[in-house]
Amino acid sequence: MKRIAILGSTGSIGTQTLDIVQHAPEKFQVEALSGGYNTKLLIEQANQFKPKLVSVATKELADEVLMNVSAGTKVVYGEEGLIEVAAATDADLVVTALVGSQGLRPTLAAIDAGKHIGLANKETLVSAGHIVTEAVRKKGIAVLPIDSEHSAIYQCLNGENRSQVSKITITASGGSFRERTRAELEGVTVEQALQHPNWSMGAKITIDSATMVNKGLEVIEAHWLFDLSYDQIDVLIHPESVIHSYVEFVDNSIIAQLGNPDMRVPIQYALTYPDRYTTPTKRLDLAAIGKLHFREMDYTRYPCLRMAYESGRQGGTTPTVFNAANEMAVARFLKGEITFLQIEQVIEAALQKHESYSNPELDLIHEQDQWARSFAESIQF
Ligand SMILES: NC(=O)C1=CN([C@@H]2O[C@H](COP(=O)(O)OP(=O)(O)OC[C@H]3O[C@@H](n4cnc5c(N)ncnc54)[C@H](OP(=O)(O)O)[C@@H]3O)[C@@H](O)[C@H]2O)C=CC1
Ligand SMILES: CC(=O)[C@@H](O)[C@H](O)COP(=O)(O)O
Numbered sequence: 542m543k544r545i546a547i548l549g550s551t552g553s554i555g556t557q558t559l560d561i562v563q564h565a566p567e568k569f570q571v572e573a574l575s576g577g578y579n580t581k582l583l584i585e586q587a588n589q590f591k592p593k594l595v596s597v598a599t600k601e602l603a604d605e606v607l608m609n610v611s612a613g614t615k616v617v618y619g620e621e622g623l624i625e626v627a628a629a630t631d632a633d634l635v636v637t638a639l640v641g642s643q644g645l646r647p648t649l650a651a652i653d654a655g656k657h658i659g660l661a662n663k664e665t666l667v668s669a670g671h672i673v674t675e676a677v678r679k680k681g682i683a684v685l686p687i688d689s690e691h692s693a694i695y696q697c698l699n700g701e702n703r704s705q706v707s708k709i710t711i712t713a714s715g716g717s718f719r720e721r722t723r724a725e726l727e728g729v730t731v732e733q734a735l736q737h738p739n740w741s742m743g744a745k746i747t748i749d750s751a752t753m754v755n756k757g758l759e760v761i762e763a764h765w766l767f768d769l770s771y772d773q774i775d776v777l778i779h780p781e782s783v784i785h786s787y788v789e790f791v792d793n794s795i796i797a798q799l800g801n802p803d804m805r806v807p808i809q810y811a812l813t814y815p816d817r818y819t820t821p822t823k824r825l826d827l828a829a830i831g832k833l834h835f836r837e838m839d840y841t842r843y844p845c846l847r848m849a850y851e852s853g854r855q856g857g858t859t860p861t862v863f864n865a866a867n868e869m870a871v872a873r874f875l876k877g878e879i880t881f882l883q884i885e886q887v888i889e890a891a892l893q894k895h896e897s898y899s900n901p902e903l904d905l906i907h908e909q910d911q912w913a914r915s916f917a918e919s920i921q922f
């Protein structure tokens with residue numbers, strides 16, 4: 542039986558992780574859960590899965606949860622609560638499904654406590670990849686990718702000689718506006734941006750998919766997860782999201798991983814690796830699909846992906862700022878404060894203003910993350 546803790550159990554990845562657990566209750570024990578503000582769902586989850594510990598965003602919410610869960614469940618809150626969920630239970634594996642770089646400290650706490658990581662929270666690796674990677678190396682724990690593209694690459698690399706990889710290609714759906722030109726992006730609404738063609742996900746990643754920031758974050762995530770140079774990481778538009786990504790080897794052989802767009806497959810793989818079991822998902826029927834399509838990436842259409850590559854190559858605090866400026870810009874777009882096209886302008890302005898520091902320690906990462914947020918919040922159009 543695998544003991545797991547979930548950071549972000551009330552979100553899209555968190556609920557799908559619990560769906561996997563519910564379909565194979567004999568395989569998993571839920572030790573701890575964390576939600577943010579959705580106490581109704583967290584209380585339901587706590588009463589169903591009976592964790593020893595749950596965490597919420599604030600003390601008031603913790604008091605509310607405490608009155609509605611069994612006496613055996615301890616309730617904590619805030620960043621300290623997240624760190625407790627990450628590190629202070631008997632969990633073998635922590636699923637990091639928080640959104641944003643707020644996941645960094647809890648993830649590091651889990652690693653320091655010797656937990657294996659099921660990594661969905663890509664912003665953590667983007668913001669402080671060198672610190673996370675070093676902590677993982679020191680502790681000798683495993684990081685099992687949950688992000689669908691990285692799970693695909695992880696599966697393609699299984700048993701292969703890493704030195705014989707020539708490059709990897711991360712596939713991109715193109716997001717909610719993939720059939721629009723840049724001119725047609727003027728005046729698009731939040732509701733339109735939230736309509737992802739293939740995946741049902743949280744709001745922030747859905748906007749990131751439309752701006753192609755998501756692919757940018759994934760390129761940096763892949764750099765750290767698979768120890769590849771940026772020249773070895775390509776992005777290809779593949780509207781159907783059936784080929785989740787692929788690896789090319791020096792002999793020109795390609796190994797790809799395919800499946801219907803359903804996150805429960807990569808989530809379960811991370812939970813049960815190296816074993817595979819049946820999942821409550823639909824079988825991929827290629828004959829029914831008939832055709833798959835591919836388009837070359839257009840960096841003029843998607844400048845955020847260009848900025849992500851530049852930030853990754855620059856390294857140091859630059860990816861931290863790229864990520865934090867984007868988080869604030871997306872939050873402002875979702876609140877109706879800025880337009881869709883202004884997201885990329887906010888990121889660009891933050892990157893231009895920022896002075897990059899190489900090999901930053903955690904405190905400097907935090908400082909630069911905060912600086913980028915304040916700067917991105919202050920820009921007026
Ligand atoms: N969704 C997907 O299919 C995929 C997601 N990912 C990555 O996984 C991560 C999670 O994404 P997703 O599940 O879509 O995001 P959601 O927005 O659906 O969920 C985010 C989770 O974080 C919690 N949270 C947010 N703010 C706080 C806070 N201040 N304190 C404590 N908890 C908080 C939310 O709690 P609450 O709702 O209770 O406030 C929720 O549980 C992201 O990094 C994303 O990029 C990667 C691949 C696919
Ligand atoms: C499901 C998943 O892994 C997402 O990160 C997905 O990749 C988003 O789709 P895009 O390809 O549109 O960014």
Ligand SMILES: [Mn+2]
Pocket residue numbers: 688689690759
């Ligand atoms: Mn992805």
